[in-house]
Structure formats: structure tokens, C-alpha cells
Amino acid sequence: MLSKKTQYAFKALEYLATQYGKGPVKIADISKNQKIPLKFLENILVELKNAGMLESKKGKGGGYILRIAPKNINLANVIRIINGPIALLPCVSLNFYEKCIDCDEATCGMRKMMIIARDATLRVLEKKTMADMINNEVDILM
Numbered sequence: 001m002l003s004k005k006t007q008y009a010f011k012a013l014e015y016l017a018t019q020y021g022k023g024p025v026k027i028a029d030i031s032k033n034q035k036i037p038l039k040f041l042e043n044i045l046v047e048l049k050n051a052g053m054l055e056s057k058k059g060k061g062g063g064y065i066l067r068i069a070p071k072n073i074n075l076a077n078v079i080r081i082i083n084g085p086i087a088l089l090p091c092v093s094l095n096f097y098e099k100c101i102d103c104d105e106a107t108c109g110m111r112k113m114m115i116i117a118r119d120a121t122l123r124v125l126e127k128k129t130m131a132d133m134i135n136n137e138v139d140i141l142m
Contacts, residue, residue: 005044011036
């Protein structure tokens with residue numbers, strides 16, 4: 001399940017994507033338009049900026065802008081930045097792998113099923129972008 005923080009990150013990025021190429025967007029505008037608590041939003045935007053997804057400008061006319069075109073921001077990257085692993089078990093994560101203490105990976109049926117679930121999820125999330133999200137491009141990619 002996506003955390004509330006990740007949902008807010010998507011909403012903020014969605015708004016910034018609709019404003020792409022129009023200059024910096026004030027954090028208060030994002031907060032108001034997307035109904036995201038301001039303090040929570042500040043932390044999210046800093047994380048996205050530190051990950052290289054956003055740029056900020058200070059002073060009059062300042063705010064946040066996407067550093068990457070919406071068509072180049074895949075949904076899997078956003079989840080990984082804000083939420084961490086996409087996989088449901090640590091032993092099947094591609095980027096956050098951890099061996100399960102009480103499991104024999106070679107014979108674990110649950111692990112095998114979670115690999116299938118991970119791969120199906122990644123097929124969608126790695127191909128879908130913020131541009132798809134703002135354009136409501138919801139075709140299935142199986």
C-alpha cells in the first residue's frame with residue numbers, strides 16, 4: 001500500500017507537471033491546490049529535490065520546478081524515493097534486498113509468488129510516467 005507521504009508526493013508532482021515550463025510554483029499554491037498539509041509538503045519536496053527530481057528558486061518569483069520533463073519521470077522512481085522498496089518482501093526487492101532470517105529462498109513458495117507480483121507491478125510502474133498520470137493514460141502494459 002502506498003503511504004500517505006507517497007500519495008502526496010504524486011499529487012505534488014502531478015501539479016508541478018501541469019505547470020511544467022511555466023516557471024517556479026510556490027509551495028503554498030501546491031499545498032492549496034492539491035490539499036496537502038504545508039509542513040508535510042515541505043519535507044516531501046526537499047526529498048524530491050535531493051533526489052534530483054526538483055529544483056527550487058528562492059526569493060520573489062521563486063518556488064519549485066521539475067528538473068526532469070514529466071514524460072521522463074517514471075512512477076517507480078517516485079515510489080522508491082519516497083516510500084522505499086516496491087516489492088512486498090525484502091528478499092525480492094531489486095534495490096532494497098534483505099535476506100529473510102527464517103527462509104530458505106530456494107524453496108520458499110511465498111518468495112516465488114512475490115517475485116511474480118513484483119515483476120508485474122514494475123512492468124507498469126517503470127513504463128508509466130507523470131505525463132501519463134496528468135493525461136490519464138491508463139492503458140494496461142502487460
